[in-house]
Amino acid sequence: MEEINKALKAIKKGVKDPAKNADGVKLAETAEKAAIACKDMKPAMLDKTPEAKKAEVVAGYKKAMDGAIAELGKLKQQLKDGKNEDAAETLKKLKELEDDGHEKYNP
């Protein structure tokens, strides 16, 4: 998570500057890989989740992480293609997914 955060902050700084796109692509790839690793981790709140609800919570968590992974892949491609305005929109979408994910799984 920390790695995703660092990469996205760095991308945000340079998203208006096409000269930074090559760096942005690498950072997006790093974030994407970190998110794939996070998908296989269990959220800490699971310890306090009733046994009968655990499977549902894990499935929801993985699905939410899949959404973030898909957006990170999109971000990488947009930076590769020099579509900086689209990339800026994707960053906003990622912020929403982060807020939703944290509301549900890191309250």
Ligand code: HEM
């Ligand atoms: C995509 C942008 C996201 C960013 C930048 C981000 C960033 C962070 C950061 C900085 C932390 C605190 C450090 C840590 O515990 O490692 C954290 C924790 C956490 N995030 Fe995210 N996050 C994102 C998306 C998500 C999504 C989509 C979910 C849910 C599927 C999620 C679930 C969690 C959980 C559960 C924790 C607490 C860690 C734990 O329970 O072990 N995050 N996140």
